[in-house]
Amino acid sequence: MSTIALAFDLGGTELRGALVERSGDVIARVSEPTMAGAGSDAVIGRIIALANKLLDDHPQAKVMGIGACAPGPLDPKAGIVIGPPTLSGWHNVPMIDILGRQFGLPVRLENDANAAALGEWRFGAGRGTESLVFVTVSTGIGGGVIADGHIYHGRRGLAAEIGHMTITGEGERCFCGNVGCFEAVASGTALGRQATRLTAPGDGSAMRRLSRDGDVSARHVVEAARAGDASARALVEAEARWLGIGFTNLLHLYSPDLIVMGGGLSNGFDLLAPGIRATIDERAMAAYRDVPMVRAELGDRAGLVGAASLILWEGEPGTALAMVQNEATKASNRA
Amino acid sequence: MSTIALAFDLGGTELRGALVERSGDVIARVSEPTMAGAGSDAVIGRIIALANKLLDDHPQAKVMGIGACAPGPLDPKAGIVIGPPTLSGWHNVPMIDILGRQFGLPVRLENDANAAALGEWRFGAGRGTESLVFVTVSTGIGGGVIADGHIYHGRRGLAAEIGHMTITGEGERCFCGNVGCFEAVASGTALGRQATRLTAPGDGSAMRRLSRDGDVSARHVVEAARAGDASARALVEAEARWLGIGFTNLLHLYSPDLIVMGGGLSNGFDLLAPGIRATIDERAMAAYRDVPMVRAELGDRAGLVGAASLILWEGEPGTALAMVQNEATKASNRA
Numbered sequence: 316m317s318t319i320a321l322a323f324d325l326g327g328t329e330l331r332g333a334l335v336e337r338s339g340d341v342i343a344r345v346s347e348p349t350m351a352g353a354g355s356d357a358v359i360g361r362i363i364a365l366a367n368k369l370l371d372d373h374p375q376a377k378v379m380g381i382g383a384c385a386p387g388p389l390d391p392k393a394g395i396v397i398g399p400p401t402l403s404g405w406h407n408v409p410m411i412d413i414l415g416r417q418f419g420l421p422v423r424l425e426n427d428a429n430a431a432a433l434g435e436w437r438f439g440a441g442r443g444t445e446s447l448v449f450v451t452v453s454t455g456i457g458g459g460v461i462a463d464g465h466i467y468h469g470r471r472g473l474a475a476e477i478g479h480m481t482i483t484g485e486g487e488r489c490f491c492g493n494v495g496c497f498e499a500v501a502s503g504t505a506l507g508r509q510a511t512r513l514t515a516p517g518d519g520s521a522m523r524r525l526s527r528d529g530d531v532s533a534r535h536v537v538e539a540a541r542a543g544d545a546s547a548r549a550l551v552e553a554e555a556r557w558l559g560i561g562f563t564n565l566l567h568l569y570s571p572d573l574i575v576m577g578g579g580l581s582n583g584f585d586l587l588a589p590g591i592r593a594t595i596d597e598r599a600m601a602a603y604r605d606v607p608m609v610r611a612e613l614g615d616r617a618g619l620v621g622a623a624s625l626i627l628w629e630g631e632p633g634t635a636l637a638m639v640q641n642e643a644t645k646a647s648n649r650a
Numbered sequence: 651m652s653t654i655a656l657a658f659d660l661g662g663t664e665l666r667g668a669l670v671e672r673s674g675d676v677i678a679r680v681s682e683p684t685m686a687g688a689g690s691d692a693v694i695g696r697i698i699a700l701a702n703k704l705l706d707d708h709p710q711a712k713v714m715g716i717g718a719c720a721p722g723p724l725d726p727k728a729g730i731v732i733g734p735p736t737l738s739g740w741h742n743v744p745m746i747d748i749l750g751r752q753f754g755l756p757v758r759l760e761n762d763a764n765a766a767a768l769g770e771w772r773f774g775a776g777r778g779t780e781s782l783v784f785v786t787v788s789t790g791i792g793g794g795v796i797a798d799g800h801i802y803h804g805r806r807g808l809a810a811e812i813g814h815m816t817i818t819g820e821g822e823r824c825f826c827g828n829v830g831c832f833e834a835v836a837s838g839t840a841l842g843r844q845a846t847r848l849t850a851p852g853d854g855s856a857m858r859r860l861s862r863d864g865d866v867s868a869r870h871v872v873e874a875a876r877a878g879d880a881s882a883r884a885l886v887e888a889e890a891r892w893l894g895i896g897f898t899n900l901l902h903l904y905s906p907d908l909i910v911m912g913g914g915l916s917n918g919f920d921l922l923a924p925g926i927r928a929t930i931d932e933r934a935m936a937a938y939r940d941v942p943m944v945r946a947e948l949g950d951r952a953g954l955v956g957a958a959s960l961i962l963w964e965g966e967p968g969t970a971l972a973m974v975q976n977e978a979t980k981a982s983n984r985a
Contacts, residue, residue: 388935388937397937445805446804446805462802462804462809463800463803465798467797467802468798468905469781469797469904469905469906470780470781470905470906470907470941471905471937472905473905473937473938474797474903474904474905475903475905476902476903476905476935476938477902477903479902479935480815480899480902480903481817481818481895481898481899481933482816482817482830483816483818483819483830484818484819484820485819491935492932492933493933495817495818560816563816564815564816567811567812567814567815568809568810568811568812568815568903568904569804569809569903570803570804570805570806570807570808570809570810570811571804571805572805597827598816598827598828600723600811600814600826602723602732602806602808603808603811606805
């Protein structure tokens, strides 16, 4: 059996674990609800239990280390989950230190959007490019940038917080307190909210029928648009325009070789792409217009395989931090 | 005499040349109007004449190569000035190739804002940081990003086109055709335009007195605000807010250790800084708020010394492209 990494993707809702090969193939996968409200000690206890289960079920696996990803803000170099809004009670949790002590293995930690960007770049839609911007459009909007073969980290690993890039002066107030965040106008949540507002329970509209007269979600809008509903199509068109404005900014700011769109709303990529492209063609400066934009390929395993690759591809492009983290883990193990 | 580089900063208005030491000290400087309208052959002829003059005046100088900067879009790796709006008639001019053949010296080419960012990072306000975003606020808004000790280039060297980042849905149409570009609402030109609109020739206002009843420029606004004029102060406050919105985006997107503000409007940095800082404190997520913002230190020599350092600091951080360009120059010289 080839060398393998244990991988974890710690989401606000779901905690996923996997055994991943160097090729990016997932040979075993487990998941359970995160129950973030229980606090960091409880969740880390469950990560350890999942790890033990995966290891017990695959005694022959040659596990080289643990790659984990979690929501930001997160300091990948220090190995610390700083305090994500979706994980209540997490404040400066030293994940690398805790897991390193527990298993005596090298541990890497990365922001979930960065890990997904790395996964798509190494194994998915971004294979063969030198640089890409990965955009995940879902409840919120997150991003990860690969440049010159490395995750673009910036100070404390906090770069590419693209959801809170101001792109307009209008719309709903973002949870961060500002008006005009990319996420506040263009996330799946924003799209669902627009649709819910535009319709009413029992109005017989396609979107409300799909939602069984509950709140309309982005998924319902996409389904209704796909079925030809005019209101849903108009909403998808407006959504594509916001995405196009944001993507144009990303082109001007990062100048990637490729934009990869993932997240829940990428289920509607085929419907959104023409409008996004038209907006880019209208707004981007000429030298940026020929950059391709594609749908992510790895779905919800992008973060897992990206995190695993931090272990299995150590020393190769994309793992600039590996040695630093290794030293930190060793030092803490000695202490 | 220590080793030296010939440096050129090719602006839309002024063509500057210098002899620069490895320390960043400028030991000789010349300049003349660019007369961009005359086309690339004529301008390059004048660059060659200026170079010859500098070399003739300093026969003892040990010149290691030529570092040049010019407005973007520009491909630093290929050494080509692609076609800046401010240099009419320039289309894909192979600057490295032309100057390399002429002088038989290594030549490096860089976007002017990137070169200024590099200059401020090595010799100016950014010394000692690992990463910074340099923002030049003047006729337009340009930017350069230093990350992990290197200029952040992106595809074709086109990253950090921050002036055309959409930050609002309001305001004047930008020359690029869009509404809401950072440059369109926050450049010195935009500030002057606001002031001109708010006042009228002969109205006795402080700003019009300073402009001798002509159009009011950003400089006049800053001067009037410094003298206590209430209208000018309100304009400066609004300007600071736009800059703060844009700078907050730059923090979220690049997560630098430092923001350095240069360009003509940085003459009013002391007046603008409190409003910019208040806007950042209001809008940036907590983890980004403690990033310092300072005024550029090198004025109009930032680009020259940054370009020179591409030659004199070759092989050190910040010159990742040096060898590639060297090979390209050698290849073309052999041809």
